[in-house]
Amino acid sequence: MKKNNLYKCENCGYESAGYLGKCPECGSWGSLVEVGNSQPVHEKSTTHQATVQKLKEIESVNSDRVISNIKELDRVMGGGIVRDSVTIVTARPGAGKSTLLLQLSNALVEEGYKVLYASGEESGSQIKKRAERVIENIGEDLYIMATNSLDAVVAKAEDLDVDALIVDSIQTFVLDEYLPSRAGSPKQSLECAYKCVELAKNTEKPKMVFLVGQMNKADELQGLRSIEHLVDTVLYIEGEAGDPLRTLMATKNRYGSTGEIGFFYMEETGMKSIDNPSEYFMTTREEAVKGSSLGVIKEGTRAIVMEVESLMNKTFTPYPSRITDSIKKDSLNIMISILEDKMKLKLFDMNVVLKAVGGLKTFDPGINFAIIMSLASSYYNKPIKKDVVFIGDVSLTGEVRKTEGLQTKINEADRLGFSEIAIPKTSAKIKTKNAKIVEFKNINEAIDYYLS
Structure with missing residues (x-):
């Protein structure tokens, strides 16, 4: 009995007995390719014998x-x-x-x-x-x-x-x-x-x-x-x-x-x-520099200390540049808007560049506290002492909020020997071996504390 050619979509796997210019399933054009012959049109399907076993009785494979x-x-x-x-x-x-x-x-x-x-x-x-x-x-x-x-x-x-x-x-x-x-x-x-x-x-x-x-x-x-x-x-x-x-x-x-x-x-x-990614994504310096701050992100089950650096200068164009390689550009614009609203910083005529040491990209909002501090440090032209780590998210109201895996992140910063860890106000009991914990309700308090 004559067999029909079988075509299959490379994107979604849809099968057709004939060629179609557009896949009916996913809408892709030109994605159907011939993969061989289909079964005869009038051929009856055969039933295969299968063994049924109780799950608890099946032997585990090595x-x-x-x-x-x-x-x-x-x-x-x-x-x-x-x-x-x-x-x-x-x-x-x-x-x-x-x-x-x-x-x-x-x-x-x-x-x-x-x-x-x-x-x-x-x-x-x-x-x-x-x-x-x-x-x-x-x-x-x-x-x-x-x-x-x-x-x-x-x-x-x-x-x-x-x-x-x-x-x-x-x-x-x-x-x-x-x-x-x-x-x-x-x-x-x-x-x-x-x-x-x-x-x-x-x-x-x-x-x-x-x-x-x-x-x-x-x-x-x-x-x-x-x-x-x-x-x-x-x-x-x-x-x-x-x-x-x-x-x-x-x-x-x-x-x-x-x-x-x-x-x-x-x-x-x-x-x-x-x-040891935490050491790779940080810069070893003798002196603190402006625009640099340290945060901690969580990738999988592992916490990683991440250094963010920012640079600001006056723009000579109607629209200032906003450049970032470590977080989404929209996230950077949100951080800038929070600083403008809550700290009254004039950033409308400033080019802002933000990057992570080592080229690491992250979607962890727990790095936002460090980003805010980096931007403020660059704006005020004042360095933050180099043995401080910032852990926390920042809300649109300027409040510093708890981040996922807070204790795990604190443990990583503590393990690396940082003397001070800045976190949101929390009622939870925070454990550290050596580092001092400093809690903040909002970014105003943190910026006044480290950059005043």
Whole structure:
């Protein structure tokens, strides 16, 4: 019986028996691509037998974690890599996907595991050149395979009995069963991902599988959303061109939190884990300077001390500039409006520039108290003493408000040896080992206290 061609939307996964210029589900134009043949129109569906078990009687699969000793990666993964998990890593070109996974491969080898790194984009000699640059001592059990055939990769992985498989990238591989569909087509990419999941979930010999996923123009994982639903963990590497800071975050994690963020520093010798971010995002100075203040943000379960710097000068244009790289521009404008209204500062004719040391971006409102103090310090041309940390949000009425994870943030500032921590007025009992706690009802009190 004749079969119909099947088309699938690359954005939402909608399926159609014929081509449509516009997807009826998500409204995208030109997003439907041919993925193969649908079932015969009049073919009856078959019923598959499934085993029903009581949940309490199902045996747990051995999903203990492997520690790679790349601390920031282990943190984002939830405390290590689950042995039978599939993780996809995506980022813009040049962000460091392949570099990080090559370093991970060797780190696992150093821990006694056998790893196969399969690349459909680079030759063995190209991978070797990168390895000589980013790996100090290449391990004995790190195997490289340059091919576009996933059938060959799976066969070799089983033959070598590896513990971990890296597939770079999933969009460059094909399975012979689904030819002539080209590499990168939704059909091939999805079926290749299914094959990798099948390999990883083998109950007799589970494997850690990492897939590199290419990114499209919209800065999203290329291909069908089904791939993201299929894998256990989705990791994104973010970083601006020319900026060495890289952040690693999980947008999906079946074995841990999606709120954790890992920090890396990209240099010639690869991606270096920033194990103590609080020290990285501060400037070590002998003397206090104007426009600088310290706050604490919470990223995942971890508190990080963050230094913000501001600069003000007179504008010679009708509209002053408002520039920020650490918070939303609207948030900066709100802080300026609060200072104008509550402190009567004349900022209507001032250019204002705000940035975070290290290029860190945050959406934690608990940094607003530090931002207000930084702006006030720049305006009054007076420095704030350098061993003070400000923790708190600021309301439109100028009140300093409690922030999420206050005690955790205080603990981090106290651990780093700051002598004074400024917080909102609170009835809660605050514990510190060494630091002095100073409480404020509003920004007027704080600015008078530190800048008068």
